[in-house]
Amino acid sequence: MKKIISLIMLNCVIHTATAQLYVSPGTTLYLAGDAKITLQNTDLVNEGTISAPSIGRFIFNGTGNNQISGTSVPTFAELEIAKTGTGLLTLDNDIYVSGKIIFTSNLIELDNHNIDLGTTGFLEGENENSRITGTSGGTVFLTTSLNAPTSANPGNLGAVITSSQNLGSTVIRRGHQSQVNSSGTGNSIYRYYDITPTNNTGLNATLRINYFDAEKNSLDENAFELFSSSDNVNWTNRGQSARDAVSNYTEQTGLNNFSRWTLSTNAAVLPVTGLHLTGRWKNDAAWLEWMTQTEYNNSHFNIERKYDDELNFYIVGRKNTTHPGGNSTTPTTYHWTDHALSNKSPIQYRIQQQSLDGATAYSNIISIRPDASSLFIQKIYPTIGVKGSVYIATGGMQINKMQVQVFDISGRLMLNKEMNYQSGWMSLPQLAAGTYKVFVRSGEYKWEGSFVKD
Known part of the structure; x- marks a missing residue:
C-alpha cells in the first residue's frame, strides 16, 4: 500500500540517531505549503518519492559532511545549503530543483552528479564561500527561452548572454572541471558552459563568463580570454572584449554560435x-x-x-x-x-x-615500412631457438653477391661467407649455445641482426 507522509508544520528539525532521513520504496514525502525540513548533520536517502511542489524547503546544516543519495531522484521546491565549519553537502544522486537553491554557507559538491533546474529553477545568493563545485565532474543545468536576450543570466548560472537574434529554447549547462585538449594537457578555470540553442547560427552574440576566485585554477585572471570547442578537445581562442578582475568576469562580442566555453590564458592552453x-x-x-x-x-x-x-x-x-x-x-x-x-x-x-x-x-x-624493392635485407629467421641454419630474406635490389659474417658476443669471427643475393637458408658451422651477431654487406649496403643458438 502506498504511504504518503504530508508535512504541513512550519518547521521540522530532524537529527536522527542514525543521521539519516530514509524515504522507503513506495513512500511519498510531501511538503505542503511552506513547510521546512532541516537536516542537521543528517543524510537524505530517497528510495521513494520526495515532492515539494510549491515553496517547501529542505535545509542542510550542521558541521558534518552529508549526502543526498538513493535510487530515486528527489524533487525539491527549495534547497538551502547552510553548513558551518568544514561541513559539505555531497550529491550521491541527481536532484531536481523547481524553485531555488539558497546559498547561506559552505559548498555543494556535485561528485559526478547533476542538478536539474528544469525551466523555473535558479540559484540564489551563490558566492565565493557558498557555491556549487565539482572538479571531478557533474553539472547544473536548465532550459530557458532566449528571444533577443539582453544581459540575460538564466538561472543565475553566471553565463550572461546578449543577442539581437532569437536563440529559441536553449539548454545551459555549467560544469566545474578544468578543460583539457586532445593530448590531455592544458588547463582552464574550474568552470565551463555548454550552451545549446535551437537557433545556433548568425547570433552576433555577447557572452560574459562570471567566475569565483576559488575557480581560477592558479591562472592569471588579468590574462583571461574566452575559449570555445565544438568537440570538447580541440579549442579555439576567441579572445576578449572586456574583463574585470575585481568583478570577476571576462566577455567577448561578435560570437555567431555557441558550444562549450571556458576561460583560460594563452600560457595555459596547449600550444x-x-x-x-x-x-x-x-x-x-x-x-x-x-x-x-x-x-x-x-x-x-x-x-x-x-x-x-x-x-x-x-x-x-x-x-x-x-x-x-x-x-x-x-x-x-x-x-x-x-x-x-x-x-x-x-x-x-x-x-x-x-x-x-x-x-x-x-x-x-x-x-x-619501405618498399621491398628498396630493402637490402628484410630479416633473418628464426632469431631464437636456432639449430643448424637461418633463413635470410633479401629485398628486391639489383645486387649479385653479398658477404655474410657471424660473430660471437666476444667479437670472434665464426663465419665469413660470400653468397648469391637471394633469399634462402644459410647453414651454420658448429656453434655453442649463445647469442650471435650477423652482418651482411654488399658495397655501400649494410645490414645487421642477431640470433640465439640453442
Whole structure:
C-alpha cells in the first residue's frame, strides 16, 4: 500500500540517531505549503518519492559532511545549503530543483552528479564561500527561452548572454572541471558552459563568463580570454572584449554560435591542438605529413625517429611554425622528408611539439615500412631457438653477391661467407649455445641482426 507522509508544520528539525532521513520504496514525502525540513548533520536517502511542489524547503546544516543519495531522484521546491565549519553537502544522486537553491554557507559538491533546474529553477545568493563545485565532474543545468536576450543570466548560472537574434529554447549547462585538449594537457578555470540553442547560427552574440576566485585554477585572471570547442578537445581562442578582475568576469562580442566555453590564458592552453601525423615511403625516403587545427605560442616541431633495433626515439629534424608569434586558428599542414635507412624497417616516427615557454606535447606514433624493392635485407629467421641454419630474406635490389659474417658476443669471427643475393637458408658451422651477431654487406649496403643458438 502506498504511504504518503504530508508535512504541513512550519518547521521540522530532524537529527536522527542514525543521521539519516530514509524515504522507503513506495513512500511519498510531501511538503505542503511552506513547510521546512532541516537536516542537521543528517543524510537524505530517497528510495521513494520526495515532492515539494510549491515553496517547501529542505535545509542542510550542521558541521558534518552529508549526502543526498538513493535510487530515486528527489524533487525539491527549495534547497538551502547552510553548513558551518568544514561541513559539505555531497550529491550521491541527481536532484531536481523547481524553485531555488539558497546559498547561506559552505559548498555543494556535485561528485559526478547533476542538478536539474528544469525551466523555473535558479540559484540564489551563490558566492565565493557558498557555491556549487565539482572538479571531478557533474553539472547544473536548465532550459530557458532566449528571444533577443539582453544581459540575460538564466538561472543565475553566471553565463550572461546578449543577442539581437532569437536563440529559441536553449539548454545551459555549467560544469566545474578544468578543460583539457586532445593530448590531455592544458588547463582552464574550474568552470565551463555548454550552451545549446535551437537557433545556433548568425547570433552576433555577447557572452560574459562570471567566475569565483576559488575557480581560477592558479591562472592569471588579468590574462583571461574566452575559449570555445565544438568537440570538447580541440579549442579555439576567441579572445576578449572586456574583463574585470575585481568583478570577476571576462566577455567577448561578435560570437555567431555557441558550444562549450571556458576561460583560460594563452600560457595555459596547449600550444597546438589536433596534432596528427601520417606518412609513407616515397622516393627512397620517409615522407611525413602532420596537421594542426590551432596553434597558440607554438615554437617548433621536432621530428623523432626510432629504428626497429633501437629502444628510444631520437630527434632527426626540426620544423618551425609557419605562423608569426606561433598563433593560428586555422588548420595548418607541415611536411618533412627523412632519408632513413631502408634496411632497418619498420621505422617509427612521432612529432614533438614545443611551445615558446618550453612545454612539449606529442603526436601519434606511425610505422613506415619501405618498399621491398628498396630493402637490402628484410630479416633473418628464426632469431631464437636456432639449430643448424637461418633463413635470410633479401629485398628486391639489383645486387649479385653479398658477404655474410657471424660473430660471437666476444667479437670472434665464426663465419665469413660470400653468397648469391637471394633469399634462402644459410647453414651454420658448429656453434655453442649463445647469442650471435650477423652482418651482411654488399658495397655501400649494410645490414645487421642477431640470433640465439640453442
